[in-house]
Amino acid sequence: xxxxxxxxxxxxxxxxxxxxxxxRKRFGKTEIIRGAKLQVKEGERVAIIGPNGxxxxxxxxxxxxxxxxxSGQIRLHGERIDGLRPFEISRRGLARSFQVSNLFGKLxxxxxxxxxxxxxxxxxxxxxxxxxxxxxxxxxxxxxLKMIKLDKKRDIAAVNLTYAEQRALEIGITIxxxxxxxxxxxxxxxxxKSETSRFIQLIREVTVGKTLLTVxxxxxxxxxxxxxxxxxxxxxxxxxxxxxxxxxxxRVQEAYLGSMLADQQAGGH
Amino acid sequence: xxxxxxxHYKPFNLGRLMVWGGFAxxxxxxxxxxxxxxxxxxxxQMGYMIIICLSYNMLLGQGGMLSFGHAVYTGLGxxxxxxxxxxxxxxxxxxxxxxxxxxxxxxxxxxxxLLGWVTTKKAANTFAMITLGVGELVFAMSLMFPEFFGGExxxxxxxxxxxxxxxxxxxxxxxxxxxxxxYCFVCTGLMFMxxxxxxxxxxxxxxxxxxxxxxxxxxxxxxxYIAFIIAxxxxxxxxxxxxxxxxxxxxxSVHAARSGAYLLFxxxxxxLFFFGPIIGALLSVLALVLLSEVTKAxxxxxGLVFMVMVMxxxxxxxxxxxxxxxxxxxxxxxxxxxxYLGLAATLSVWVVGAAAVIxxxxxxxxxxxxxxxxxxxxxxxxxxxxxxxxxxxAVFVVGFALFELVRRRFAREWGGIQEExxxxxxxxxxx
Numbered sequence: 256x257x258x259x260x261x262x263x264x265x266x267x268x269x270x271x272x273x274x275x276x277x278x279r280k281r282f283g284k285t286e287i288i289r290g291a292k293l294q295v296k297e298g299e300r301v302a303i304i305g306p307n308g309x310x311x312x313x314x315x316x317x318x319x320x321x322x323x324x325x326s327g328q329i330r331l332h333g334e335r336i337d338g339l340r341p342f343e344i345s346r347r348g349l350a351r352s353f354q355v356s357n358l359f360g361k362l363x364x365x366x367x368x369x370x371x372x373x374x375x376x377x378x379x380x381x382x383x384x385x386x387x388x389x390x391x392x393x394x395x396x397x398x399x400l401k402m403i404k405l406d407k408k409r410d411i412a413a414v415n416l417t418y419a420e421q422r423a424l425e426i427g428i429t430i431x432x433x434x435x436x437x438x439x440x441x442x443x444x445x446x447x448k449s450e451t452s453r454f455i456q457l458i459r460e461v462t463v464g465k466t467l468l469t470v471x472x473x474x475x476x477x478x479x480x481x482x483x484x485x486x487x488x489x490x491x492x493x494x495x496x497x498x499x500x501x502x503x504x505x506r507v508q509e510a511y512l513g514s515m516l517a518d519q520q521a522g523g524h
Numbered sequence: 525x526x527x528x529x530x531x532h533y534k535p536f537n538l539g540r541l542m543v544w545g546g547f548a549x550x551x552x553x554x555x556x557x558x559x560x561x562x563x564x565x566x567x568x569q570m571g572y573m574i575i576i577c578l579s580y581n582m583l584l585g586q587g588g589m590l591s592f593g594h595a596v597y598t599g600l601g602x603x604x605x606x607x608x609x610x611x612x613x614x615x616x617x618x619x620x621x622x623x624x625x626x627x628x629x630x631x632x633x634x635x636x637x638l639l640g641w642v643t644t645k646k647a648a649n650t651f652a653m654i655t656l657g658v659g660e661l662v663f664a665m666s667l668m669f670p671e672f673f674g675g676e677x678x679x680x681x682x683x684x685x686x687x688x689x690x691x692x693x694x695x696x697x698x699x700x701x702x703x704x705x706x707y708c709f710v711c712t713g714l715m716f717m718x719x720x721x722x723x724x725x726x727x728x729x730x731x732x733x734x735x736x737x738x739x740x741x742x743x744x745x746x747x748x749y750i751a752f753i754i755a756x757x758x759x760x761x762x763x764x765x766x767x768x769x770x771x772x773x774x775x776x777s778v779h780a781a782r783s784g785a786y787l788l789f790x791x792x793x794x795x796l797f798f799f800g801p802i803i804g805a806l807l808s809v810l811a812l813v814l815l816s817e818v819t820k821a822x823x824x825x826x827g828l829v830f831m832v833m834v835m836x837x838x839x840x841x842x843x844x845x846x847x848x849x850x851x852x853x854x855x856x857x858x859x860x861x862x863x864y865l866g867l868a869a870t871l872s873v874w875v876v877g878a879a880a881v882i883x884x885x886x887x888x889x890x891x892x893x894x895x896x897x898x899x900x901x902x903x904x905x906x907x908x909x910x911x912x913x914x915x916x917x918a919v920f921v922v923g924f925a926l927f928e929l930v931r932r933r934f935a936r937e938w939g940g941i942q943e944e945x946x947x948x949x950x951x952x953x954x955x
Contacts, residue, residue, distance in 0.1 A: 319739065340738065340743075341738040341739050342737075342738045342739070342740075342741050342742055342743050345738070345739055345740060345741040346741050350739070350740075351739060353736075357733060357735065357736045357739075358732075358733065358736070359728070359729045359732040359733050359736065360732050360733065361728070361731075361732050361796075362725075362728055362729065362732060366725060366728075369725070370725060370726060370729045370737075370740060371740045373722050373725075373726065373740075373741075374740060374741030374742060375741065378722040379722070380722070380723050380726070380742075380746060380747065380750055381721060381722045381723055382718055382721045382722070382723035382724065382750070382754070383721065384721060384722065385717070385720050385721060386720055386721060386722060386724075386725060387720065389722070392722075407953045407954065408950075408953040411949060411950070411953060415946060415949070415950075417950075428736070428740065431740075432740060432741065
């Protein structure tokens, strides 16, 4: 696309894996994202937190191309991706998961994963080769199945999985294509405490060496998983720092975090 | 887990060889067993209907695209083929008559390529509406351009043209049948192979969840568009075969009613399995040729069967077959056979009652001039007699009530068994 020629730095020239520059998004008259700025380094794990309605999911939808921006720029490895369609962004190495599992219901677990590896291995719209002969795609799919621990459910249709298994498959589809930047939208939503801690371990394993952005509500998860925390309040990033620094940040406490932490402690967390 | 497990497709897999070998054998042997000219007509039509229904299902079952305009591609394929045939006859086109259906296929693909990019932009309702519109457009055009479409009389041709190829003139119907059989086998094979390719699998993914497909690198419109063109190609081949079979093509062949029939029978056969549309194709010819001989009200029956299937078995016949095979495989059929017996008994009572009423209504409305009596299953019903009406209605109502009772019981048992099977599958997965 022509947008890429606008960028001044090549894909290796930028130190930022993901860069949001004054990103704005209006729905009608309401501005949901109001000039969000964020610079995420290669390999960093960033948790995005914020009160309900702060625009966390919207931000992910903008980065992944599901919605267009109203103004501003988004860069992936220094290359502009705002204005591109989801599949174009995906081909540039950014993958995302969804808050509500977004699977290929009638296909088996194995097929779900294999679909997600095909493009990255260059098979595209190929209709003159058999899937069974594509050893690299099959091996990669098997490998991902083992990583997400669904190898024993490989032939079950995605709709028939349990909730936690569907969440795991959701992550599997997201990372299967080998994207270098991974966005996870509330990966542990709806899970029990024990499932959550197991799941965090899983996320840690499958995103080794990748740049990770995740939306998360569970503060325990956030402080355990993230190198840095971005606090989004009313469509603006009001703080972006290490967990310790964010915890101590007076503005954050005032806006959001303090009250929430207090709640959780009072709740016998 | 062994590496070999995912090789579902093995080129020399014995089971597969037997299925395809059996299919080929069936195509070869069928006209030797059923020798009457009616049988040959039926078999020939079954051959190309299989191709057409399978091509339709590439859209409906594989890609989740509900098309109301498939006859555009079969019909235009048929028209191009009959023109090609006439060019061969005039000596201006050096082509073997046996390759004329390929001309139809290329025409179908070309038309699909031309119209498809707009059509496939969206799936679901938008897609359905656009195909409906395109279908109407092409039918309207068929009346506007009589040079190409032949007006009311259509375009006729003569398939016995050109030099005989190894003594094959396509004069006798049996030669046309075997040509259709060869196309049927090759096209079915190709369409099956397509379901085993990366493109075929992504088409399923687009059906299940187009949104997610865009986030794993694929442009859903391109996937749909390619499917649309390939479906147009095979539809065109089917159309070309109809042209050779009947030696005449009329505007009816692009009409919405034809598209509707493809949809109806593909659905009846079942869109969820590859072989479903084959069952649908066989049914379609049986209905069109044989049922229409048995009763003049055959369209009413067809509509009723369609409604009942939509309500009770939306997966079509193939799905019923596969679900029951699964029950057998898990050794639970013993618990169902009594219910099946009950279903069959009550259903036949219901059907007999319904048929009696339908035949009498049909007679009263359309054939009252030919007397008051209707011969029905060995008895005689009189449309002037209250007894006939009451008895028929009573059989219908009682049949339906009993059927519904048995069906509810059956549905509970069935649901329980399916749940057990799912749990068993999960247990195996966890083991």
